[in-house]
Amino acid sequence: MLHFGAALGAFILAQILMALGFAFPLRPLFAAGTLVTVHLLTLGWLSVLMLGALHQFVPVITGKGKAAGVSALFSLLAILFGLAAMEAGFLALGGDLPAAALLFLPLGGGLVFCGAAIAAADFARLLWQARPLSLSARFLFCGLLFLFAALGLGITLGLAFAAPRFFPSPAIFGEGLKLHLLAGLFGWFTLTAMGVSYRLLSMFTLAPEERGALGNAVLLASAGGLWAAWLLAFLAALGAPVPGAATAAALIVTGFGFALYLFDMARLYRARRRQKLELNALMAIASLAFLAIALLCALLFSLFGFDERLLGALAYLFLFGWLSGLGLSQLYKIVPFLTWLQRYGPVLGKRPVPRVQDLVDESRDRPWFILYFASVAAAAGFAALGFPLVWRFAVAGQLLATVMILRALWLVRRGLPEGPEMLAAPAAAQGGPRFSSTA
Numbered sequence: 001m002l003h004f005g006a007a008l009g010a011f012i013l014a015q016i017l018m019a020l021g022f023a024f025p026l027r028p029l030f031a032a033g034t035l036v037t038v039h040l041l042t043l044g045w046l047s048v049l050m051l052g053a054l055h056q057f058v059p060v061i062t063g064k065g066k067a068a069g070v071s072a073l074f075s076l077l078a079i080l081f082g083l084a085a086m087e088a089g090f091l092a093l094g095g096d097l098p099a100a101a102l103l104f105l106p107l108g109g110g111l112v113f114c115g116a117a118i119a120a121a122d123f124a125r126l127l128w129q130a131r132p133l134s135l136s137a138r139f140l141f142c143g144l145l146f147l148f149a150a151l152g153l154g155i156t157l158g159l160a161f162a163a164p165r166f167f168p169s170p171a172i173f174g175e176g177l178k179l180h181l182l183a184g185l186f187g188w189f190t191l192t193a194m195g196v197s198y199r200l201l202s203m204f205t206l207a208p209e210e211r212g213a214l215g216n217a218v219l220l221a222s223a224g225g226l227w228a229a230w231l232l233a234f235l236a237a238l239g240a241p242v243p244g245a246a247t248a249a250a251l252i253v254t255g256f257g258f259a260l261y262l263f264d265m266a267r268l269y270r271a272r273r274r275q276k277l278e279l280n281a282l283m284a285i286a287s288l289a290f291l292a293i294a295l296l297c298a299l300l301f302s303l304f305g306f307d308e309r310l311l312g313a314l315a316y317l318f319l320f321g322w323l324s325g326l327g328l329s330q331l332y333k334i335v336p337f338l339t340w341l342q343r344y345g346p347v348l349g350k351r352p353v354p355r356v357q358d359l360v361d362e363s364r365d366r367p368w369f370i371l372y373f374a375s376v377a378a379a380a381g382f383a384a385l386g387f388p389l390v391w392r393f394a395v396a397g398q399l400l401a402t403v404m405i406l407r408a409l410w411l412v413r414r415g416l417p418e419g420p421e422m423l424a425a426p427a428a429a430q431g432g433p434r435f436s437s438t439a
C-alpha cells in the first residue's frame, strides 16, 4: 500500500508539473523540466507501482513465500530518496541548481539501482524456487533484466553529464539514450505489464490462464525480438559492425509480438466466463486499445517520418494511455482486494462478509475513468497538432480524473469494518474474494 500511495503521489505531482507548463510540449523534449517530469512518471509512478504490485504478485504466481516485509520498505525508501537526488541533478542540468549538483544524477541513480536490486533479489529467489516458470513469470523475469539495463544506462548517462571528460564520444547521448529508452519503456514496463496482465485479467474475467502455443509465440517474438534488437544496438554502440537492417528486423519482430499479444488479449476476453465485466477489466480494454493505437502510430511514423511533436505525442499515448491506464484500472481492483483480505480475511467463515466488489462504487467512479482516457486521447492529439495551450486543459482533465480515482481508493481504505457494504451484500454471506490467491 505504501508503494501504491507513493506512486500515486508521484503521478499526481508529475501531472501538476505538466499542467503548469513545466514540461514538453511547452518546454523542449530534453529540457530539464521535461526530464524531471519524465522521471517522476517513469521511476516515481510506473516503476514504484510495478515493484509494489510485484511484491504482492510474485509470491502469488510462484505459489512460494509471503508478500515481502521490511526489505520492500528499504527498497522503496532507496528508490524515493534516489529519485529525489536525481531530480536535483536534472535541475542542475538546466541551470536551476549549481553545477556541483550534477553529481546527484549518478549518485541518485545509484541509490535507485540499490533499491531496485533489493526488491529484485526477493523476486529472483521466489522465481528460482518456482522453476519451470509460468508464462507470466517468464515475462516478469525478462522485464526485470531490462529494468537493470535501463537503470545501468541511466546512471551512465548521468555520469556522462556529471563528468564529461571521461566520456569523450558524444555517442553516449545518442545511442546510449536509445538503449536506455528501449530497455525502460519497452523492456521493463511493457514486458512486465504483459506478464502481469496475462495473470490478472484471466483471474478478473474468469478466462483460461493457459495461453498455449500463442502465448509462447507472444513471449518469443516480443521479449526475444526486443533482446535481439537491444543487444545488436548495444554492440553497434560499442563500434561493432552491426548492419542497421538487422536491428530494424528485430524491432519489427518485437512490434509483431506486441500485436500478437493484443490479439491474444482479445481471445482471452472472448473466452471469459464472467459475462458482465467489472470496471477494472472494462477499463483495461481501453488501455489495450491505447497500446494498439500507439503501435499503429509508431508504424506510420516509421514509414512516413516524424518530428519531435509526433514523437512526444506517441510517448504520451504509450505512457499515459497504455501503461498508466492499465496501472490505474488494475489498482481499482488490487487495492480493494488487499483491503478485503486485511479486513475480512481473519473473520472469513466465522461471520458474513461482503464481496470485494462491494468495497467500491463502480457507478460513481466510471465517469472518472472515462474522463481519464478521453483526456489522454485529447492531450496526445493536441500535442501532435502543436496546440500546447489547449493541451494544458486536457492534462487538467486527466489530473482531475486521477485525483477522483485516488479518492475512490482512499474511501476503500478508510471504509469501516462494519460499513454499509456489509448491509448491501446479503448474497455474499458466504463471503470470499472472486479470485483466488495465496497472498
Ligand code: HEM
Binding pocket: 029, 030, 031, 034, 035, 038, 039, 042, 043, 047, 086, 105, 106, 108, 109, 110, 112, 113, 147, 150, 151, 153, 154, 155, 157, 158, 161, 173, 174, 177, 180, 181, 184, 185, 188
Ligand atoms: C526505469 C527507469 C527509467 C526509465 C523508464 C527512464 C526513461 C527515460 C526517458 C523516457 C528519457 C527521455 C526523456 C526526454 O526525452 O525528455 C530519459 C532520459 C534520461 N534518463 Fe532516464 N529513465 C529511467 C531511469 C533513469 C536513471 C536511474 C537515471 C540515472 C540518473 C536516468 C538518467 C537519464 C538521463 C541523464 C536522461 C537524459 C539523457 C539525454 O538527455 O541525453 N534515467 N530516461
